[in-house]
Amino acid sequence: MSAASLIAREEWRVLARNRAGLIASALLVLLILVANFTSLERRSAIEADRERYQASVDESFDAQPDRHPHRMVHYGQFVFRPLAPLAFFDAGVDSFTGNTVFLEGHRQNSANFAEARQSSLLLRFGQLTPAFVLQTLAPLLLIFLAFASVGREKERATLKLMLAQGVSGRSVIAGKLIGHAAIALAVGLPAFAVLLVFAAAGAAEWGSVALMILGYAAWLLLWAVLGVVVSALAGRPRDALAILIGLWMVIVILLPRALPEAASAQSELATKIETEIALHRDLLKIGDSHDPDDPYFNDFKEEVLAKYGVDTVEELPVQYAGLVSIEGERLTTQIYADAANRQIASESEQNAFVHAFSVVSPLIAIRQLSMALAGSDLSAHYDFLDQAETFRYDFVQRLNRMQAELLPGIEGDDPRISAAYWQDIPRFAYDPTDPFARSQNLVWPFAVLLGWLGALAALALIAARRIERAAR
Amino acid sequence: MSAPSIWSAEARLLLRSGRNLVALILLLALSSAAVWAGIAEVEHQHATIKRVEAEQVRDLAAVAEANAGPEGDAGYNAYYAFMLTQGPPPPLAFAAIGQRDLQPYVLRVRALGLQAQLYDSEVYNPELALPGVFDWAFVLIYLLPLVVIALGHDLVTGERETGRLRLLLSLPGSGLWRRRVGLRYGAVLAALGLPLVVGGIVMVAPVSGIAIMLLTAALYCGFWFGLAMLIGASLRTSATAAATMIGCWIVLTLIVPTLANATIARTVPVAKGIDLTLAQREMVHHGWDIPKEETFERFFVNHPEWRGKEEFEGRFHWKWYYAMHQVGDEAVAADVAAYRASLARREELTKTLGFVLPGVGTMNVLHRLADTDIEGQLAYQDSVAAFHKSLREFYYPYLFEDRMFTQADFRRIPRYEARHSTGTLALGSLGALGLLGLLALWLGSLRIARSGIGSRSKGRGPGMAAFGKLAEITH
Numbered sequence: 001m002s003a004a005s006l007i008a009r010e011e012w013r014v015l016a017r018n019r020a021g022l023i024a025s026a027l028l029v030l031l032i033l034v035a036n037f038t039s040l041e042r043r044s045a046i047e048a049d050r051e052r053y054q055a056s057v058d059e060s061f062d063a064q065p066d067r068h069p070h071r072m073v074h075y076g077q078f079v080f081r082p083l084a085p086l087a088f089f090d091a092g093v094d095s096f097t098g099n100t101v102f103l104e105g106h107r108q109n110s111a112n113f114a115e116a117r118q119s120s121l122l123l124r125f126g127q128l129t130p131a132f133v134l135q136t137l138a139p140l141l142l143i144f145l146a147f148a149s150v151g152r153e154k155e156r157a158t159l160k161l162m163l164a165q166g167v168s169g170r171s172v173i174a175g176k177l178i179g180h181a182a183i184a185l186a187v188g189l190p191a192f193a194v195l196l197v198f199a200a201a202g203a204a205e206w207g208s209v210a211l212m213i214l215g216y217a218a219w220l221l222l223w224a225v226l227g228v229v230v231s232a233l234a235g236r237p238r239d240a241l242a243i244l245i246g247l248w249m250v251i252v253i254l255l256p257r258a259l260p261e262a263a264s265a266q267s268e269l270a271t272k273i274e275t276e277i278a279l280h281r282d283l284l285k286i287g288d289s290h291d292p293d294d295p296y297f298n299d300f301k302e303e304v305l306a307k308y309g310v311d312t313v314e315e316l317p318v319q320y321a322g323l324v325s326i327e328g329e330r331l332t333t334q335i336y337a338d339a340a341n342r343q344i345a346s347e348s349e350q351n352a353f354v355h356a357f358s359v360v361s362p363l364i365a366i367r368q369l370s371m372a373l374a375g376s377d378l379s380a381h382y383d384f385l386d387q388a389e390t391f392r393y394d395f396v397q398r399l400n401r402m403q404a405e406l407l408p409g410i411e412g413d414d415p416r417i418s419a420a421y422w423q424d425i426p427r428f429a430y431d432p433t434d435p436f437a438r439s440q441n442l443v444w445p446f447a448v449l450l451g452w453l454g455a456l457a458a459l460a461l462i463a464a465r466r467i468e469r470a471a472r
Numbered sequence: 473m474s475a476p477s478i479w480s481a482e483a484r485l486l487l488r489s490g491r492n493l494v495a496l497i498l499l500l501a502l503s504s505a506a507v508w509a510g511i512a513e514v515e516h517q518h519a520t521i522k523r524v525e526a527e528q529v530r531d532l533a534a535v536a537e538a539n540a541g542p543e544g545d546a547g548y549n550a551y552y553a554f555m556l557t558q559g560p561p562p563p564l565a566f567a568a569i570g571q572r573d574l575q576p577y578v579l580r581v582r583a584l585g586l587q588a589q590l591y592d593s594e595v596y597n598p599e600l601a602l603p604g605v606f607d608w609a610f611v612l613i614y615l616l617p618l619v620v621i622a623l624g625h626d627l628v629t630g631e632r633e634t635g636r637l638r639l640l641l642s643l644p645g646s647g648l649w650r651r652r653v654g655l656r657y658g659a660v661l662a663a664l665g666l667p668l669v670v671g672g673i674v675m676v677a678p679v680s681g682i683a684i685m686l687l688t689a690a691l692y693c694g695f696w697f698g699l700a701m702l703i704g705a706s707l708r709t710s711a712t713a714a715a716t717m718i719g720c721w722i723v724l725t726l727i728v729p730t731l732a733n734a735t736i737a738r739t740v741p742v743a744k745g746i747d748l749t750l751a752q753r754e755m756v757h758h759g760w761d762i763p764k765e766e767t768f769e770r771f772f773v774n775h776p777e778w779r780g781k782e783e784f785e786g787r788f789h790w791k792w793y794y795a796m797h798q799v800g801d802e803a804v805a806a807d808v809a810a811y812r813a814s815l816a817r818r819e820e821l822t823k824t825l826g827f828v829l830p831g832v833g834t835m836n837v838l839h840r841l842a843d844t845d846i847e848g849q850l851a852y853q854d855s856v857a858a859f860h861k862s863l864r865e866f867y868y869p870y871l872f873e874d875r876m877f878t879q880a881d882f883r884r885i886p887r888y889e890a891r892h893s894t895g896t897l898a899l900g901s902l903g904a905l906g907l908l909g910l911l912a913l914w915l916g917s918l919r920i921a922r923s924g925i926g927s928r929s930k931g932r933g934p935g936m937a938a939f940g941k942l943a944e945i946t947h
Contacts, residue, residue, distance in 0.1 A: 024719075031727070038734050049743060057750065065761050075757045078750065096574070096598035100746060102753075110593040112749075116601065117574050117593070118742045118815060120822035120846055121835055124604040125729035136726060144715060238711050242491070242622075245718065249618060254502075257610060260600035261509040264516075269595050273524050273556070273580055277531045284534075347597045354600070378599045413787055 003167045007175025008182070011149060015183070021145060025183075028141050029190050032133050036088070036194050039129045043088035050080040050099065058427045066416040069403040070325065072425075073396050076104030079428040081111075081384045084375025085204045089195065089212070090131035092376025095123065101385070103392035105399075106329055108336045110272060111385065130191045131370050134216055135363060136252055138187055139223040143244040145183060146227025149176045150467065151237035159467060169468035173460050176228045184224035188216055208373045208435055211442065215373070218449040219366040225456045232463035255361040263350040270346075275339045282335050289324045300327055322404025326397060333393050340389070344382055351378065358448045369445035372435050379441060383433045391428050398425055482651050486623075486659065495622040500663040502611050507671035510566035510607040514675070517565075517577055521558045524578045528556045536882040544877035546870030547790025550863075554580035555888060557859060559852040562843040562893035563677040567668055567685060568609040570844030573601050579856060583867050585797040586860045587752045587804055590853055591745060608668055609838045612689050613831045614725055616664055617696045621717045623656045624700030626710035628923045633710060641923075649701070649920045657697050661690055681841060684897060688837045691902075691909035695830045698912025705916075705923040725831045732832075736821050742814045748807035755803045759796035771795035774802060781872040791871040798864065812850065819846050827904040836901045843895035855891040862886045 015021050057078040064075060081099045098111030116123055126132050150172070153159035162172060192213045199209040227244060234240035270278075287296030304323055305311065313320045358364035371377035406417050435442065487493050532553060539548045559577040576594035604610065627649065631637040640648060665686050672682040699720060700713075707713045759767050768782040775798075784791070826833035839845040866886050870877055 034731075038738075042734065042738065045738075053746060053750075060750075060754065064757075067760070071757070071760055075753070093598040093602055096601045098593055102749075110595075112591050112593055113742075113745050114574070114593065114598075115737070115742075117571070117849075118745065118818075118846075119733070119737065120818050121570055121839055122729055122733040122736065122822045122825070122832065125733065126604075126726065128730040128734045132730065137722065140718070140722065238714075241711060241714065245618075249615075253614060256603040257606040258505070258509070260597075260603060261513070261606045264597070264600055265512060269597065271520060271524055271578060272592070272595050273554075273578055274527050275595075276554075276580075277527045280531065281534075343595060347599070350597055351599050381598065 003171035004174040004178060007162075007167075007172060008179035011176055011179030012182075015145060015179075024141055024144065025187065028133070028138060028187060031137065032130055032190050035128050035130045035133050036191065039088040039091070043083055043091075047083045050082060053078070053100070054080045054082075054428070061425070061427075062422055064419060064422055066419050068414075068416055069322075069399040069406070069421075070105070072422065073105035073325075073399045076102055077392075077395065077428065078102055079388050079391070079430075081381075082430050082432070084380065084432060085198070086195075086208060086212070086374040087376045089129060089191075090370045090374040090376055091127050091129050092371035092374055093378050093381060094376050095119075095127065097378075097381045101388050103388060103395070105325075105396045106332045108340070108389065108392075130194070131367075131374070134188065134191055134219070135366055135370070138220060139248055139252060140245075141187060142180070142184055142220065142223040143227050143241070143248060146176075146180045146224055147231050147241040147244050148237035149180060149228050150232040150463075151234065151240050154467070154470075155237065163468060169464035169466075170461070172467065173228065173232060173464040176232075177225060177460060180224035180228050181221055184220035185217060188213075188220050191216065208375075212370065212373045215366060215369045215446065215449065218446075218453060219362070222362060222449065222452050222456065225453065225460065229456055229459045229463055232467055233459070251361045252363050255357065256363055256367070259354045259357050259361075259364075260350075263353040266353050267346045267349050269343060270339075275343075279332070279335050279339060283332060286331055289328060297324070300324070317408065318404040319407045320404075322400055322402075322407060325400040325403060329393070329396055329400060333389075337389070340385070347378070355444070358445065359451070362448055362452050365445035365448035369442060369449075372438070372441040372445075375433055375435060377441070379438055380433045380435075384430065387430060388428065391426075395425050479651060479655070482655050486652075486655055492623055492656075495619045496659055496663050499611075499616065499619045499660065500666065502615055503608060503664045504667040506606055506608045506611045507566065507667040510569055511671060511675060513569055513573070513605075513607075514561040514566045517561050517572065521560055521578055525556065525558070528580075532882075536879060540877050540879045540882040542876060542878060544879075544881070545790065546867050546875065546877040546881075547793065549877050549882060549885075550583040550790070550794065550867045550871075552582075553882070553885060554582045555859070555863060555885065556580050557852075557856045557888040558890055560890055562848070562895055563675060564681045564685070564842035564893075564895060565844050566671055566675050566677070567607060568838040568842040568844055569605045569607045570609075570839040570842060571846065571849060572844050573605055575849045575852075577852075581856060581860050581863070583794055583797075583860075583864050585752055585756055585800045586857060587748060587801050587808065588756075590856060591749065608671070608685075609835065612664060612692065612838075613834055616660065616689070616693060617721050617725070617831075618718075619660055619663075620656075620693065620696040620700055621714060621721065623660065624653070624697055625704050625713040625717050627652055627701065628705045628920060629707065629710040629713050632708075637923075649917070649923075653697055653701060653917075653920075657693060661686075661693055664689055664693070681895070684841055684902075685838060688834055688841075688902065688905065691905045692830055692834045694909035695905075695912045698909065698914070698916035701916030701920040702912065705920040724829060728829060729825075729832055732822075732825050732829075736818055740814055740817045740821065742811065742818070744807055744811035744814055748804045748811055751807055752800045752804045755800035756797055759799065764792050767792065767796050767799055770799045770802070774798075775868070778868060778872045789871075791868075794864065794867065794871060815846055815850065823898070823901060826901050828908075830905055830908050833901050833905040833908070837898050837905060840898040840901070841895050843893045848894065851891065851894045856888070859886065859888045 061075070061077060064072065067075075079101055081097075083094065087094055095115035098114045100113055101111045102109045126136065150159070153162070153172070159172065163169065195204070195209045195212055198204045199206050226247070227240075230244050230247075231237065231240045234243055287294045289297045291297070301313065301320075304316070304320070305313070308316055308318075310316055355364060355368060358368070368377065372379065402417060402421060406421075407415050410417070487496075535549070535552045539545070539552055557579050561572060561577070565572060574596055576592070578594065579589075579592065581589050626633075628637065631640055668685060668689075669682060671677075672679075700717060703716050703720070704713045707716060765782075772779045772782075775795075778791075782791070782795075822832065823836055826836040836845075840847065842848075843851070863886055866884070869875065870881070875881075
C-alpha cells in the first residue's frame with residue numbers, strides 16, 4: 001500500500017474518532033435530506049397549483065359564449081409556467097420571476113405574482129434547497145474538517161517524523177487530499193443519490209443529472225482541496241481556519257451579493273412604462289388606421305384591394321377591419337419583440353458582468369451551472385416568455401382571421417360567431433427547455449471549476465515542496 | 473495607572489493585533505461600500521422616476537391632443553390616459569433597501585378595473601435580485617457577527633493560551649473584561665455606524681431614524697458580544713470558541729431563517745392573487761354577455777348617485793363600460809381581502825420569528841422603519857387604489873351626464889401625489905431584540921466574571937459545541 005493511501009486512512013481514522021465532526025457531518029447530511037424532502041414537496045405543490053390553474057383557465061376559455069372574435073382577443077389566455085423536474089434541486093430564479101402571464105391582443109403583459117414579491121424579506125436569507133445546502137453550507141463543513149489536516153501534523157511534529165522516515169512531502173499532501181476528497185464526495189452522496197433515483201425513475205434526463213453530479217463534485221472537491229492546501233501553507237491551524245473562513249465569506253456570501261450592485265450600475269434597464277410609451281409613439285409613427293388619409297394604411301388598403309381584385313372595401317369577401325387588426329397585431333408584435341430583445345440584451349450584459357467574476361468567486365460558476373441544468377435559470381425563463389409570446393401571436397391572429405373571414409356572413413349590429421370556434425384555438429403547451437441547447441451556459445462554469453481545481457493542484461505541489469523544505 | 477491611561481493602553485493592545493485591525497478596517501470598508509451602494513440604488517430609483525415622469529408628460533400631452541377638445545369624449549380620454557403613480561424611496565431606504573429592488577415603484581393606472589392593473593410587475597433583473605441586496609442592513613445582519621467573532625472569541629482563551637490569564641486575574645483593580653469588551657464593542661459599532669451617519673447626513677435622513685437604526689445595531693451587536701463572552705469563557709481554546717461561534721452564526725442566519733421561510737411559504741399560500749385576477753377577468757368579460765341593466769344595477773349598489781342616468785341609445789356607451797369594470801373590481805373584493813390577509817399573515821409570522829431570532833428581528837425593525845418591506849408596498853398599493861377611486865369619480869360626471877371633455881378638463885384630471893413614508897418603529901420587535909441583546913450581554917458578563925474559576929474547572933459551554941469540539945479535537 002502506498003504511503004499516500006496510508007496517510008488518507010490515518011486521516012479518516014482521526015476524523016472518525018472525532019465525535020463532533022461526525023455529528024456535524026451527520027447534521028449536514030440530514031439537512032440535505034430535509035432540503036430534498038421539503039423542496040420536492042414544495043415543487044410538486046407549486047406544479048400541481050399551476051397545472052390546476054392552467055386546466056381551469058383553458059376550460060373557461062372553451063366555455064365562453066358566442067362572441068365577436070375581438071372580444072376573445074381581449075378575454076385572452078392565461079399561461080402558467082410549469083416547473084422543471086429538477087427545480088426541486090435548485091429553485092433558481094423561479095421565485096423571482098412571475099410565473100403567470102396574461103396574453104391578449106396588442107399588448108405584452110408582464111409575468112406576475114412572483115413568490116419573492118409576495119413573501120416577507122425572510123426569503124432573501126435564501127431558500128432551503130439541496131443546492132443551497134451544497135453551495136453555501138457544505139463548504140463550511142469541509143473547511144472545518146480539513147483546516148487542521150496538515151497543520152496538526154506540523155504542530156505535533158509528526159510531520160517531521162514522517163518525512164524523516166522517507167515519506168515524501170508529495171505523499172503526505174496526496175494522502176491528505178485523497179482523504180478529504182473522499183469525504184467531500186461522501187458529503188455530496190445523499191444529494192447525488194436523490195438525483196440518480198430521479199433520473200432512474202425517468203423524472204429527469206440522465207445527461208442533466210450526470211453533469212449536475214459532476215459539477216457539484218467539482219465544487220465540493222474544490223473546498224476539500226482548498227482546505228488541505230491552506231492548512232499546509234498557513235502557519236498554525238488557527239490561522240488556516242481564519243483564512244479559510246475569510247475565503248468562504250468572500251466567495252460564498254460577500255461577492256455574490258456585492259457584484260450585482262456593480263452590475264446594475266453597468267447598464268440601465270428601461271421601465272415597462274417607458275417601453276409602452278415609446279411603443280405607442282412608434283406605432284403612431286407607422287400610421288393610424290382610423291385616419292382616412294394615413295399613407296401607411298392607405299397603401300395597405302390598396303394592396304388588399306389589388307389582392308382580392310376589387311375596387312372598394314365593401315366589395316371585399318372578408319371584413320376589412322379584421323385585416324387591419326391582423327396587420328396592426330403584426331406591427332405591435334414586432335415593436336414589442338424589439339423592446340423585449342433590448343431588455344434581454346441589457347439584462348444579459350449585467351449578468352455577463354457578474355459571470356465574469358466567477359473566476360474569483362466560483363460560487364457563481366456552480367450556481368450558473370446548477371440553475372441551467374435544473375432548468376430554473378434566467379435563460380429558461382426567457383424561453384418560457386418567448387414560447388408564450390409566440391403562442392400569443394398565433395392565437396390572436398387566428399381570432400383576427402376569424403373576424404376577417406367569418407364576420408362578413410353575419411347580419412345584425414352585434415355580430416358574434418359560434419362558441420364552437422373557441423375549441424379550434426390551440427392551448428398553450430410548454431416545451432421544456434433543453435439545457436444542452438445553450439451549451440455555453442454549461443461549458444464556462446465547468447471551465448472555471450476545473451480551472452480552480454487545477455490551480456489548487458499546482459498550489460498543492462508547492463505546498464508539498466514547502467513542507468519538505470521546512471522539515472529539513 | 474490612571475483610568476484614562478488604562479483605557480488607552482487597552483486600545484493600543486486591541487489595535488496592535490493585526491487580525492483585530494484588519495477586521496475593524498474591513499467592517500468600516502464594507503459598511504461604507506454598503507451605504508454607498510444603497511445611496512447609488514436610491515439615486516437610481518429617483519432618476520428612474522424622473523425619467524418616467526418626463527416621458528409621462530409627453531405621453532399625456534399626446535393623449536390630450538388626440539382625445540380632448542370641444543368634441544372630446546371622456547370615455548376615450550379615460551381609456552388612453554394612463555396616470556402615473558410613483559413611490560419614491562423613503563429617506564431611510566438607502567440603509568435598508570428591502571424589497572425595493574423587486575417591487576414596482578412606478579405604476580400607471582387608468583380608470584379601468586384596478587385589480588387587473590395593481591399587481592403588474594416592473595422590469596428588474598431576476599438573476600441580480602436572487603442573491604439579495606447588498607446594503608447596510610446586510611452588513612449589519614450577516615457580516616457584523618463575523619467581525620464580533622474575530623474580535624471577541626478569544627478574550628479569555630487567548631490570554632489563557634499565552635499564559636497571561638492568571639496574572640491578569642490576580643492584578644488588583646476590576647473591570648478588565650468590561651474595559652476590553654466595551655472597547656471592542658465601541659470600535660465595532662463605530663466602524664459600522666460611522667458610514668451610516670455620514671450617509672444619513674448626505675441623504676438628509678431624519679435624525680431619529682438614524683438613531684433608531686444605530687440603537688438596533690447596538691442591540692444586535694450586544695447580542696453577539698454577549699454570546700462571544702458566554703462561549704469564549706466557557707470553552708478552553710480559541711479555535712473551539714471561534715468554531716462554536718461560527719456554528720451559532722450559521723444556525724441563526726443561514727439555517728433557521730431558510731427553514732422558517734420554507735415553513736411559512738407552505739403554511740400560508742398566497743394563491744388568492746391569481747384567483748382574484750382570474751375572477752375579475754370573468755366578471756368583466758361576462759359583462760358583455762348579460763343585459764346592461766344587470767351591470768348597472770350592481771354598479772348602483774355602491775354608486776346610487778348615478779341611478780336614473782344609465783339610459784343610452786345604441787349598443788355601446790362608455791358609462792356602461794366603466795361601470796362594468798368597477799363591478800368587476802367590486803365582485804372580487806372578498807378575494808382581494810383574502811389575498812391581502814395572506815400577505816399580512818406571512819409578515820406577521822416573520823415578525824414573530826424575529827422575537828426569538830435576533831437577525832430576523834433586526835431585519836424587521838430596520839425595514840419597517842425604512843418602510844421598504846411588504847407593508848410599505850401594501851401601503852403604496854393602497855394609495856394607488858385611493859387614487860384610482862378619485863380618478864373614476866372624476867370621470868363619472870362626464871360619462872353619466874354626457875359632458876364634453878375639453879383640454880381644460882384634461883388638465884383637471886387628478887394627479888397622484890406620492891405618499892409620505894409610513895415607516896414605523898416596530899416597538900415590539902425592537903423590545904424583543906433589546907431583551908435578547910441585554911440577556912446575552914448579562915449572561916456573558918456573568919460567565920466571563922467567573923472565567924478564572926472556569927479556567928480551573930474546565931467549564932464547558934452549553935449546546936452548539938459541535939463545531940467547537942470538532943475544532944478542538946482536530947486541532
